[in-house]
Amino acid sequence: MAFLEVKNVRIAGMSAGVPKRVINNMEQFNDYSKDYDAAAFVEQTGVLERRVDNIPTSDLCVPAAVQLMNDLGWEKADVDAVLFVSQNTDYILPATACIVQERLGLSKECYAMDIAMGCSGWVYGLSAALSLMQGGTIKKALLMCGDAKRRSQYDGPLFGFAGTVTALVYDEGCSSIKFHLGTDGGSYDAIIIPDGGARNQVTPKSFELEEFDGKMVHRLESRMKGMDVFAFGISTVPKSVKQLSEHFGIDYQDADYYVFHQANMKMNNMIMKKLKLPQEKVPSCMYWFGNTSSASIPLTIVTQLGDKCQDHKRFLCCGFGVGLSWGTVVFETDNLVLSKLVEVEEDKNTKWV
Amino acid sequence: MELKDFIANFAEQFDETDVNEFKPETVFHDLEEYSSLVALSIIAMINEEYDVTLKGDDMSAAVTIEDLFNIVKSKM
Numbered sequence: 263m264a265f266l267e268v269k270n271v272r273i274a275g276m277s278a279g280v281p282k283r284v285i286n287n288m289e290q291f292n293d294y295s296k297d298y299d300a301a302a303f304v305e306q307t308g309v310l311e312r313r314v315d316n317i318p319t320s321d322l323c324v325p326a327a328v329q330l331m332n333d334l335g336w337e338k339a340d341v342d343a344v345l346f347v348s349q350n351t352d353y354i355l356p357a358t359a360c361i362v363q364e365r366l367g368l369s370k371e372c373y374a375m376d377i378a379m380g381c382s383g384w385v386y387g388l389s390a391a392l393s394l395m396q397g398g399t400i401k402k403a404l405l406m407c408g409d410a411k412r413r414s415q416y417d418g419p420l421f422g423f424a425g426t427v428t429a430l431v432y433d434e435g436c437s438s439i440k441f442h443l444g445t446d447g448g449s450y451d452a453i454i455i456p457d458g459g460a461r462n463q464v465t466p467k468s469f470e471l472e473e474f475d476g477k478m479v480h481r482l483e484s485r486m487k488g489m490d491v492f493a494f495g496i497s498t499v500p501k502s503v504k505q506l507s508e509h510f511g512i513d514y515q516d517a518d519y520y521v522f523h524q525a526n527m528k529m530n531n532m533i534m535k536k537l538k539l540p541q542e543k544v545p546s547c548m549y550w551f552g553n554t555s556s557a558s559i560p561l562t563i564v565t566q567l568g569d570k571c572q573d574h575k576r577f578l579c580c581g582f583g584v585g586l587s588w589g590t591v592v593f594e595t596d597n598l599v600l601s602k603l604v605e606v607e608e609d610k611n612t613k614w615v
Numbered sequence: 616m617e618l619k620d621f622i623a624n625f626a627e628q629f630d631e632t633d634v635n636e637f638k639p640e641t642v643f644h645d646l647e648e649y650s651s652l653v654a655l656s657i658i659a660m661i662n663e664e665y666d667v668t669l670k671g672d673d674m675s676a677a678v679t680i681e682d683l684f685n686i687v688k689s690k691m
């Protein structure tokens with residue numbers, strides 16, 4: 263059973279970077295798929311606007327990290343670890359976390375690693391970072407999570423770009439952070455980019471369009487069995503929340519805020535209803551930012567709870583999606599530092615390989 | 616679980632289609648209002664009312680409303 267309890271580490275702050283450029287779904291994608299109706303899409307998914315630009319994930323995370331370290335008063339030299347959770351890394355290799363170490367001016371004595379997870383990625387990344395830190399030798403760490411879906415030019419009206427940073431600090435005696443984590447690899451193809459990995463190499467055929475779920479897609483862009491993912495979300499998330507509560511003997515109804523991965527409004531409303539949660543405790547940002555993969559939980563906290571977390575707060579968060587993979591976490595914060603949203607423009611000056 | 620109730624629940628997921636169009640033998644994929652978003656509402660309704668989690672393949676395999684009823688019944 264993948265339950266985990268980590269002591270002596272707390273979440274000190276969060277920040278988020280998004281492209282400055284706004285896409286409005288009522289004005290775009292009128293021919294997205296054969297039965298696509300923009301007004302019905304916006305009404306049912308709850309996604310009106312998204313931020314999309316020619317900016318990779320790390321370019322959203324780096325300025326957000328600078329802002330957060332500034333707001334926390336952290337010195338660069340104090341950061342002992344940086345984890346980068348994304349399925350849209352800068353390159354196939356090296357790991358983006360290594361490049362970020364240099365870009366942020368962190369010490370060469372810094373632990374840096376990428377984690378390839380999607381919508382469950384913030385919870386998974388948090389579990390990995392906290393486990394790394396609970397020994398007490400790594401005192402401060404940055405967890406970067408996000409996806410700027412730059413593997414193809416055209417990624418539909420649901421997904422937006424965002425990169426987030428969560429600051430973690432070793433603090434003896436703080437309240438523990440509890441997890442339930444799960445996996446169903448039997449549905450590995452529910453959300454998949456079929457070509458470009460080692461299973462199916464890139465060939466000219468990878469670029470040929472084929473019909474999938476009513477849309478024309480090529481084999482280097484992600485495709486999703488929407489109904490399967492929907493059914494997975496509405497059944498698995500409530501179960502995971504209840505499993506975590508039972509295992510640790512807590513009442514999930516006690517939290518101040520419930521922050522779920524921003525999949526789409528239809529799915530999230532169903533989850534909220536099944537868990538009998540009051541809407542005012544379930545913040546959402548998908549109307550303005552869409553589904554932002556592993557960034558969605560911290561992005562929701564940063565943009566919706568920016569002035570509401572000065573005192574003690576109890577959170578329950580759940581990420582779920584590609585893998586299939588899911589993770590639920592409960593944690594408490596005191597004076598959580600939430601940076602102002604960082605809006606990023608395309609960098610045309612830096613020369614990259 | 617009654618077919619009559621299932622059809623009523625099924626019909627509730629549509630806004631514009633005349634309620635008399637929903638019969639056991641209705642080929643629901645051919646209804647003008649049927650779309651992938653309506654399909655999600657049907658999956659949610661079945662999950663909530665019957666505690667059955669359908670997949671996209673189950674929705675494709677069912678031709679008529681009664682076919683879908685039988686798939687749900689087999690999973691209960």
